Amino acid sequence: MPDYSLEKEYAQKGYKVICGVDEAGRGPLCGPVFAAACVLPEGVEIEGLNDSKKLTEKKREKLFDIIREKAIAYCIASASVEEIDELNILEADLLAMRRAIDGLSQKADFALIDGNVNRGFDIDSASVIKGDSISMSIAAASVLAKVARDRICTELDRDYPQYKIAKNKGYGTKDHISALFEYGPSPIHRKKFIRFLDEKR
Numbered sequence: 001m002p003d004y005s006l007e008k009e010y011a012q013k014g015y016k017v018i019c020g021v022d023e024a025g026r027g028p029l030c031g032p033v034f035a036a037a038c039v040l041p042e043g044v045e046i047e048g049l050n051d052s053k054k055l056t057e058k059k060r061e062k063l064f065d066i067i068r069e070k071a072i073a074y075c076i077a078s079a080s081v082e083e084i085d086e087l088n089i090l091e092a093d094l095l096a097m098r099r100a101i102d103g104l105s106q107k108a109d110f111a112l113i114d115g116n117v118n119r120g121f122d123i124d125s126a127s128v129i130k131g132d133s134i135s136m137s138i139a140a141a142s143v144l145a146k147v148a149r150d151r152i153c154t155e156l157d158r159d160y161p162q163y164k165i166a167k168n169k170g171y172g173t174k175d176h177i178s179a180l181f182e183y184g185p186s187p188i189h190r191k192k193f194i195r196f197l198d199e200k201r
Contacts, residue, residue: 001050002139004043006112006128011042015110015124019073020137021097022114024052024145026089028170029180030163030189031156032078033089035096036144037104037111039072040137046070049139051132052146064147067140074140075103076148085191094120100141114138160186 007018023035040046046067052060068074077099079092087095098121101111110124114131131138150169157166163179163186170176177196185194 002132002134002136004136006126006131006135007040007042007137010110010112010126017072017106017108018110018112018137019101019104019108020112020114020131020135020139020141021100021125022052022132022138022142022145023093023096024142024149025170026093028190029172029176029193030081030165030170030186031149031152032080033084033093033096034076034078034145034149034152035093035100036074036076036141036148037097037100037108038067038074038137038140038144039104039106039108040067040070040140041072044070044136046136046140049136049143051130051139052142053132055143057150060143060147060150063143067143071140073104073106073108074144075100075105076144077103078148078152081188081190088192089190090117098122112138114142156188160188 010018019037019039021037025033077096079096084092112135113125113127116127118125118127132142153169154166162183168176
């Protein structure tokens with residue numbers, strides 16, 4: 001379960017405002033990639049908070065509101081399908097993370113970044129592998145990003161119901177791929193992620 005050990009470690013090194021940062025939506029075939037940055041009060045209890053992937057959708061939705069209420073500052077940002085196609089998913093992911101950090105109402109001086117890449121940030125940072133299972137701040141950011149991304153999928157589903165995006169969240173499920181072959185790609189599909197359509201023609 002995540003705790004505040006990392007936040008305390010970097011606070012002892014002199015950092016004043018430490019944010020956790022995580023993303024959602026790197027793997028899907030369509031839609032933007034989301035990232036969130038979150039600064040929590042020192043030691044604040046948020047019951048049930050964990051890596052968003054280990055939580056039910058109902059639990060994430062509940063925690064989404066609690067996190068926003070208890071956070072000192074948070075920001076949810078994204079990078080568009082066009083930016084993903086232009087840059088590649090990793091660079092778009094990092095762009096969304098930078099936007100989330102920059103958008104904090106209380107500026108952070110250190111960022112705990114989920115994963116193993118943390119380059120290009122304007123503040124000091126550290127990458128934390130499986131950080132959403134280790135750090136409370138990253139776990140909070142994980143939930144914010146995941147819920148925001150899932151909500152966008154519900155909106156995209158209304159515009160493009162044939163792909164069942166509300167259900168598959170944009171991932172390459174059997175139904176989603178079958179729909180791509182039947183209807184072709186939409187403007188919200190990531191071109192670099194659906195090259196298999198050309199390969200099988």
